[in-house]
Structure formats: C-alpha cells, structure tokens
Amino acid sequence: xxxxxxxxxxxxxxxxxxxxxxxxxxxxxxxxxxxxxxxxxxxxxxxxxxxxxxxxxxxxxxxxxxxxxxxxxxxxxxxxxxxxxxxxxxxxxxxxxxxxxxxxxxxxxxxxxx
Numbered sequence: 001x002x003x004x005x006x007x008x009x010x011x012x013x014x015x016x017x018x019x020x021x022x023x024x025x026x027x028x029x030x031x032x033x034x035x036x037x038x039x040x041x042x043x044x045x046x047x048x049x050x051x052x053x054x055x056x057x058x059x060x061x062x063x064x065x066x067x068x069x070x071x072x073x074x075x076x077x078x079x080x081x082x083x084x085x086x087x088x089x090x091x092x093x094x095x096x097x098x099x100x101x102x103x104x105x106x107x108x109x110x111x112x113x114x
Contacts, residue, residue, distance in 0.1 A: 003027055003062060003073055004046070004055040005037055025071045026055075027062060035069035 004026040012019035017033035025032045043058040060073040 001027060001061060001076070002057065002059055003071075004048075004057050005071075006048075006053055006055050008033060021069065023071070025062070032064075032071060034071045037071040037073070040072065040074045 006024045006026070008017060008022050008024045010016040011021050011033075020035045021033040023034045023037050025034055025037065039056075039058055039060075041058045041060040043056050046055050046057045047053075048055055058073055059076065061076050063072040063074060064070070065072060
C-alpha cells in the first residue's frame with residue numbers, strides 16, 4: 001500500500017486534531033491525523049498534483065499505536081528488506097549511501113563501498 005505523509009498545517013482547528021497532531025497520513029483516499037510517525041521502510045519525496053504541497057511517500061503496511069498516536073509503516077508481509085542483505089550498519093543507523101534506516105544489522109560490507 002502506498003502512504004503519503006504531510007505536515008498538518010491546520011492542526012488545532014475544529015476537526016483537524018489537536019495542535020500536537022502534526023502529521024497527516026494518507027492511505028489511498030483515507031486521511032489519518034497523528035502526533036508521530038515511524039518509518040521502517042525506504043521513503044522518498046513527491047510533489048502533490050495540483051498543489052504546492054510536498055509529501056513523504058513510502059510503500060508498506062500501517063500499524064497504529066493509539067497510546068502514543070503514532071503511525072508505524074512496516075514492510076509488506078513477504079517483502080524482503082532490500083537493504084539488510086547488503087548493509088553492515090547497526091540497528092537504527094541511517095545509511096549515508098541510500099538513506100535507508102536499517103531495522104536490523106546487515107551481513108555484508110559491499111553496500112558501504114558501493
């Protein structure tokens with residue numbers, strides 16, 4: 001599933017969440033408001049059609065942590081992690097080569113030298 005994430009410029013207004021609900025997450029045509037988000041998948045930026053707004057976009061499956069108002073975008077089931085097999089970075093490290101946040105340590109050093 002494709003997700004688009006955008007800053008909530010109307011937060012705190014009626015029907016637009018509290019002032020702390022700073023993120024809009026779009027799943028197809030459905031919009032969610034969150035205080036936080038966590039990506040466990042690669043992401044890119046994308047300009048919204050017919051608008052000056054920009055989105056952070058990614059593919060995955062969304063889990064919702066209601067206790068912290070956090071959207072968590074995880075890899076789709078059965079999708080191999082394209083990064084772990086080629087990256088020796090520690091857990092949570094953001095790779096300088098491709099920008100991917102490693103969810104687990106990889107096994108090869110080839111990625112860092114690519």
